[in-house]
Amino acid sequence: MTKILLVDDEEMIREVLQAYFEKEGWDIISASNGIEALKREKENKLDLIVLDLMLPDISGEEVCRLIRKESEVPIIMLTAKSAEDDVINGIVIGADDYVTKPFSPREVVVRVQAILRRVKKTKMSNLFIFNDRELIIDPFKKEVVLRDQIITLTPIEYKLLFTIANYPGRVxxxxxxxxxxxxDGSYFEGYERSIDTHIKNLRKKIETNSRHPEYILTVFGMGYKFGGKPYAKDVAF
Incomplete structure (x- = not known):
């Protein structure tokens, strides 16, 4: 279910928009100030944020900046400011769209729908799909799905898999x-062999037989390469 964070200090606006959003079947989380919004954003896996700029504690602009440091979740800003410079500033700091008050709730719904469609299309086109959809890597969610089951990987295991899957066949x-x-981008020669341990653990999670791997192949004397066969990305799900 699509999960949306709705942030506005005016209770009536929150209630009206929430009613319209819930008619669309969306799951709504609300917040009345910036601190609460940041807390809710960290607690939930969100698909979109509707964010008022005029909040009582910290500004919506600052909330947007802080969220953008960690997340690419789409953000629609709500504001009474209509000057061109304000709109441009909102886009520059990371907003995906900008709605000026007063507004029609239906207009906000349409804008949300448009962004969700665009994000879904982008996500679908950027999935890494291998071996007739047996293995799927989702860079947006940082999830790995193997035979329709989400596989739990450590951050290092995910980075290793994502790195080699980007260029199948490259050593x-x-x-x-x-x-x-x-x-931190640092490099320590003595740690190279630790990669072998992470590869071994990763194989246990994604290979049918870790002794005869299909995906993570050893190139003796050189390193590793990815053996999965890329699947057409334009296939409908």
Whole structure:
């Protein structure tokens, strides 16, 4: 179900928009100030945020900036400001759309629908699909689905899989892979062999037989490569 965070300090606006949104079948979480909005955003996996700029504690602009440091969730801003500079500033700091008050609730619904359609289309076109949809990697959700089941990976395991799946057939040395998974971009030669341990654990999770892998292949004396066969991305789900 589509989950939307609705942020506005005016209770009537929240109630009206929530009623319209729920008619669309969307799951609504509401917040009346910026601090509460940031808390709700961290607690939930959101599909979209409708954010008022004039909040009583911290501004909507600041809320947007803080969210954009960690997330690409679509944001529609609600505001009484209509000057061109204000609109441009909203887009520059990360908003996907801008609705000026007073507005029609139906207009907001239509704008939400348009963004959700665009995001869905983008997500579908960016899925990594292999072996007749046996393995699917979703870069937006950072999820891996194997035979219709979500596989729980550690952050390093996910980064390793995502890295080599980007270019099936390309050979990655241990140093290449280590550089890609290091959080701070640092590199320590002595840690190269730790990649083998992570690869071993990853194989246990995604391979039918980890001793005879189909996806993560060893290239002796060189490193690893991805053996999955890419699936057409334009196939309807």
């Amino acid at each position: 990655y040395s241990r140093a290449d892979l280590l550089e890609n998974v290091q959080e």
